[in-house]
Amino acid sequence: MANITSRSPLAPAHFPELPVIDGVRFATVAAGVRYQGRTDVMLALLDPGTSVAGVFTRSATRSAPVLDCQSKLGGASDGPAAILVNSGNSNAFTGHYGQTSVREIADAVARISGVATERVFTASTGVIGEPLPHARIVDKLSELNDGLDANRIEDAAKAIMTTDTFAKGASAQVEIDGQAVSIAGIAKGSGMIAPDMATMLVYIFTDAMVGQDRLQALLSGLNDLTFNCITVDSDTSTSDSLMLCATGASGVEAGDDAGFETALHRVMLDLAHQVVRDGEGATKFVEIRVTGAASDADAKVHGMAIANSPLVKTAIAGEDPNWGRVVMAIGKSGAAADRDLLSIRFGDTLVAEKGWVSPDYREEDAAAHMKGQSLLIAVDLGLGDGAATVWTCDLTHGYIDINADYRS
Numbered sequence: 001m002a003n004i005t006s007r008s009p010l011a012p013a014h015f016p017e018l019p020v021i022d023g024v025r026f027a028t029v030a031a032g033v034r035y036q037g038r039t040d041v042m043l044a045l046l047d048p049g050t051s052v053a054g055v056f057t058r059s060a061t062r063s064a065p066v067l068d069c070q071s072k073l074g075g076a077s078d079g080p081a082a083i084l085v086n087s088g089n090s091n092a093f094t095g096h097y098g099q100t101s102v103r104e105i106a107d108a109v110a111r112i113s114g115v116a117t118e119r120v121f122t123a124s125t126g127v128i129g130e131p132l133p134h135a136r137i138v139d140k141l142s143e144l145n146d147g148l149d150a151n152r153i154e155d156a157a158k159a160i161m162t163t164d165t166f167a168k169g170a171s172a173q174v175e176i177d178g179q180a181v182s183i184a185g186i187a188k189g190s191g192m193i194a195p196d197m198a199t200m201l202v203y204i205f206t207d208a209m210v211g212q213d214r215l216q217a218l219l220s221g222l223n224d225l226t227f228n229c230i231t232v233d234s235d236t237s238t239s240d241s242l243m244l245c246a247t248g249a250s251g252v253e254a255g256d257d258a259g260f261e262t263a264l265h266r267v268m269l270d271l272a273h274q275v276v277r278d279g280e281g282a283t284k285f286v287e288i289r290v291t292g293a294a295s296d297a298d299a300k301v302h303g304m305a306i307a308n309s310p311l312v313k314t315a316i317a318g319e320d321p322n323w324g325r326v327v328m329a330i331g332k333s334g335a336a337a338d339r340d341l342l343s344i345r346f347g348d349t350l351v352a353e354k355g356w357v358s359p360d361y362r363e364e365d366a367a368a369h370m371k372g373q374s375l376l377i378a379v380d381l382g383l384g385d386g387a388a389t390v391w392t393c394d395l396t397h398g399y400i401d402i403n404a405d406y407r408s
Contacts, residue, residue: 023247281398
């Protein structure tokens with residue numbers, strides 16, 4: 001795996017100060033899963049009664065941990081729960097050995113923590129196709145259990161990183177009936193990002209009281225507006241997992257509260273944007289806003305076609321306002337479009353309209369926009385009321401450098 005030394009130019013100045021979420025504690029350790037001396041395992045222990053929801057990759061080659069988590073969701077929620085994540089090895093495409101690794105880890109976590117095996121959720125991220133040395137993780141579980149602390153969520157965010165250049169965290173607080181409810185989340189992701197459910201590894205915690213069914217509905221719905229609207233390189237991971245845990249420690253029922261849903265949306269979108277900002281080799285953060293489509297679904301198809309186009313992304317990297325590549329992406333998407341109705345803007349500059357370059361277009365205006373770090377490409381199809389927004393980054397030689405020696 002490539003050794004990433006430089007922080008993304010799009011990274012936030014520092015890891016945010018996240019609120020302590022009552023009912024969850026964290027611990028991390030260096031288990032030597034792939035590298036020596038690198039913190040690579042995270043354990044989160046959740047109090048009895050915690051509701052757990054999740055969405056996972058729909059990849060046909062999804063990993064053993066993903067399959068195990070999917071089988072456990074929706075079960076009893078009266079006892080404690082645990083989440084264990086390792087980086088460095090994805091435990092994907094490892095056959096029956098992968099299933100054995102998951103079972104050995106889950107059983108060991110259950111023995112040490114007192115959590116029922118059916119409430120132990122695991123995840124692995126890293127290289128595909130290599131057996132997970134699970135004994136190294138099992139050997140560290142006592143140390144992890146002894147180190148659990150409610151204040152260690154930043155350490156947890158760092159432990160799950162692979163090619164990430166910065167740890168990712170976000171939070172929100174909302175008042176419900178005069179009482180405060182907190183939400184805090186962490187994520188990892190930098191490459192192999194084109195979610196087909198959630199994205200990468202994301203763990204969000206709240207002290208609100210929300211039943212499992214409602215929690216799952218909230219997560220699935222907001223996922224379609226956040227993590228399923230980002231792409232770095234058009235590749236969907238075998239290990240994508242997004243989990244939301246509600247400990248209920250605040251005693252505040254929040255499942256039907258609009259403010260809570262808005263706050264959760266804000267946390268999820270913040271984390272999704274951070275993943276794009278840490279896209280491998282990225283130097284530009286790009287919002288693609290599509291309006292006037294025949295439907296919202298068509299708008300998203302167009303948006304993702306633009307966002308995933310290597311020609312569009314390399315033009316962005318070169319700060320070239322090559323609107324012809326946007327036209328190309330729209331035309332190939334498969335969604336409804338009419339050449340003579342669409343218009344394209346780069347930032348505030350109208351670039352093209354009515355099947356031709358705008359008569360007022362000045363190349364230098366669009367070029368000036370392309371020199372920024374945060375860019376907007378706006379397309380109106382002129383067909384209907386469908387709209388969607390997606391986010392991506394540019395494609396630079398840095399992406400090749402990182403991935404050419406990912407396993408070395």
